[in-house]
Amino acid sequence: MNLLPFGKLPAYKPRTFVPQTIDLGDWPQIAPLFDQLEKRATQCRSTAELERWLLDWSELSAALDEESSRRYIAMTCHTDNAEAEKAYLYFVENVEPKLKPRQFEIETIYVTHPLRAELLKIGAPASGTACFADDNVNEPCRRPALRPRYQVFDRDVKNHVELFRPENITLETEEAKLCQQYQKLSGSLTVNFRGGEKTLVQMGRYLEEPDRALRQEAWEMVAKRRLQEVEKFDEIFDRLIELRERIGRNAGFKNYRDYAFRRLGRFDYTPADCARFNDAVAREVMPVVRELQADRRHQLGLDKLHPGHLRPWDLAVDPQNRPPLKPFGEVGEMVSRTQKIFNRLDGELAGGFRQMQDLHLLDLDNRKGKAPGGYQSTLCESRLPFIFMNAIGLQRDVETILHESGHAFHALATRDEDLHAYRNGPPIEFCEVASMSMELLGNEFIEEFYSAADASRARRVHLEGVVGVFPWIATVDEFQHWIYTHPGHSHAERAAAWLELMDRFGGDVDWSGYEAARAHLWHRQLHIFIHPFYYIEYGIAQLGALQVWANSKRDKVKALADYKKSPRSAVPGRYRNYFKPQAVNFNLMPQPSGH
Numbered sequence: 192m193n194l195l196p197f198g199k200l201p202a203y204k205p206r207t208f209v210p211q212t213i214d215l216g217d218w219p220q221i222a223p224l225f226d227q228l229e230k231r232a233t234q235c236r237s238t239a240e241l242e243r244w245l246l247d248w249s250e251l252s253a254a255l256d257e258e259s260s261r262r263y264i265a266m267t268c269h270t271d272n273a274e275a276e277k278a279y280l281y282f283v284e285n286v287e288p289k290l291k292p293r294q295f296e297i298e299t300i301y302v303t304h305p306l307r308a309e310l311l312k313i314g315a316p317a318s319g320t321a322c323f324a325d326d327n328v329n330e331p332c333r334r335p336a337l338r339p340r341y342q343v344f345d346r347d348v349k350n351h352v353e354l355f356r357p358e359n360i361t362l363e364t365e366e367a368k369l370c371q372q373y374q375k376l377s378g379s380l381t382v383n384f385r386g387g388e389k390t391l392v393q394m395g396r397y398l399e400e401p402d403r404a405l406r407q408e409a410w411e412m413v414a415k416r417r418l419q420e421v422e423k424f425d426e427i428f429d430r431l432i433e434l435r436e437r438i439g440r441n442a443g444f445k446n447y448r449d450y451a452f453r454r455l456g457r458f459d460y461t462p463a464d465c466a467r468f469n470d471a472v473a474r475e476v477m478p479v480v481r482e483l484q485a486d487r488r489h490q491l492g493l494d495k496l497h498p499g500h501l502r503p504w505d506l507a508v509d510p511q512n513r514p515p516l517k518p519f520g521e522v523g524e525m526v527s528r529t530q531k532i533f534n535r536l537d538g539e540l541a542g543g544f545r546q547m548q549d550l551h552l553l554d555l556d557n558r559k560g561k562a563p564g565g566y567q568s569t570l571c572e573s574r575l576p577f578i579f580m581n582a583i584g585l586q587r588d589v590e591t592i593l594h595e596s597g598h599a600f601h602a603l604a605t606r607d608e609d610l611h612a613y614r615n616g617p618p619i620e621f622c623e624v625a626s627m628s629m630e631l632l633g634n635e636f637i638e639e640f641y642s643a644a645d646a647s648r649a650r651r652v653h654l655e656g657v658v659g660v661f662p663w664i665a666t667v668d669e670f671q672h673w674i675y676t677h678p679g680h681s682h683a684e685r686a687a688a689w690l691e692l693m694d695r696f697g698g699d700v701d702w703s704g705y706e707a708a709r710a711h712l713w714h715r716q717l718h719i720f721i722h723p724f725y726y727i728e729y730g731i732a733q734l735g736a737l738q739v740w741a742n743s744k745r746d747k748v749k750a751l752a753d754y755k756k757s758p759r760s761a762v763p764g765r766y767r768n769y770f771k772p773q774a775v776n777f778n779l780m781p782q783p784s785g786h
């Protein structure tokens with residue numbers, strides 16, 4: 192039974208090293224390929240031969256990566272299917288633990304290879320003074336003309352070799368299994384509301400209803416349902432923290448945070464920079480958030496009531512109490528309207544989105560048994576993107592499909608790059624520029640979904656979301672700094688640390704009577720569980736995306752040309768799945784914000 196929405200996808204470039212018929216879930220078939228790579232490395236006599244060897248290694252990595260992605264996609268599309276779960280866990284438990292030490296050996300061979308220094312000279316500038324051709328000649332040059340072809344790859348491999356500890360392999364397997372448990376638990380939660388079983392994602396719709404009592408009822412029901420699972424979520428997280436602390440210590444770091452910074456390849460900023468970023472959010476963004484909240488309170492007429500505060504269920508409704516924006520009914524309609532936006536934006540991007548539909552590289556509707564959130568995943572051998580989301584007919588879904596399409600366009604733009612490490616995505620700080628920019632650029636044509644009046648309302652909703660996401664990013668980021676620098680903390684201390692951040696970044700919302708829900712709000716945030724420390728990137732990227740948007744206001748054509756060019760020239764990185772962040776404290780959707 193094929194549990195994937197798409198069928199067989201041919202490799203973008205025919206395999207020349209990995210056999211056509213190999214079963215990439217069966218370790219005895221994979222191991223000999225590593226033997227061959229090890230042996231051949233010693234026989235490389237020229238940089239050309241070493242480059243050829245890198246491409247073969249790349250081909251194997253991409254094929255294995257795609258195998259792992261396929262199993263992940265099947266599992267998240269069917270969290271209630273035992274076969275999908277088994278196939279995913281089999282790979283996690285039986286292939287990855289064997290793969291890691293062999294990858295490490297290959298990486299070590301590379302790092303110690305006698306031709307490595309020669310390889311690093313390829314593409315290096317002849318002198319340090321040359322400029323990019325498109326640099327303004329009147330400005331002093333700040334960028335070198337060329338970066339050595341393998342410089343960033345080399346830096347990442349070296350970093351990986353330095354961090355690798357064989358004793359961490361079993362711990363990482365345990366970690367992956369706990370993450371899968373979190374996905375499964377989150378995806379399984381439903382409530383009975385208004386005569387039917389609803390997923391918590393589907394309940395999000397009621398928070399946009401003008402009827403305040405209905406909103407409260409829906410919100411309370413979801414909060415109560417989640418609170419029933421508090422112990423399970425906390426237990427999963429306790430075990431994750433313990434594993435991560437051990438992983439960090441094994442690698443020689445005094446805490447997991449410092450390890451995670453290195454692991455994520457954060458060569459350009461430090462924990463102190465994150466703290467400064469978050470302070471800036473408190474200083475610059477929070478006044479705007481409070482202003483928007485005060486407007487909302489006034490427009491909703493709450494200031495005439497007693498006590499008249501904004502409540503958690505007042506944050507997603509239209510402040511003028513208009514019915515929710517209804518961008519589309521069926522998911523098919525969302526896809527065809529999104530296609531029209533891209534048709535107007537750019538022919539090449541439009542073609543890419545059409546190709547994804549033709550190949551069924553989309554699973555977009557929300558249903559029970561699907562993991563929460565949305566993501567874009569790249570199938571590394573066919574070099575094609577796949578988009579996963581849980582659309583239910585909200586404005587937020589329009590933002591999400593534009594966002595994930597931005598990631599998909601990025602993946603398509605790098606198809607011709609043969610080095611897997613370089614195709615596998617630039618650093619997340621840049622990847623999210625591709626997606627967040629697409630939200631803003633696509634929004635210029637949002638009339639494809641709405642009347643003129645609703646279109647400006649939708650744009651406002653989106654831009655308020657941009658403002659609101661900064662405090663949420665700061666909250667999630669600061670919280671994780673606290674978690675991993677306070678080993679042995681109790682649940683009460685953890686809740687107190689969280690609540691302090693909610694006070695600092697939550698704005699003027701009255702949670703009285705719902706203190707427990709507030710203290711556990713972070714349980715909804717997928718990243719905290721399964722992608723530790725992956726969050727500040729969104730803040731960095733959002734600033735970049737706003738700049739792309741500002742450029743497009745000055746010169747649409749040039750901004751888009753630059754946008755399309757950027758993935759090809761960006762430096763490479765290290766992640767597979769990209770998510771859209773969403774401020775759960777601001778919009779308060781009952782959904783982990785794993786976009």
Ligand SMILES: [Zn+2]
Pocket residue numbers: 594598622623626769770771772786
């Ligand atoms: Zn993203």
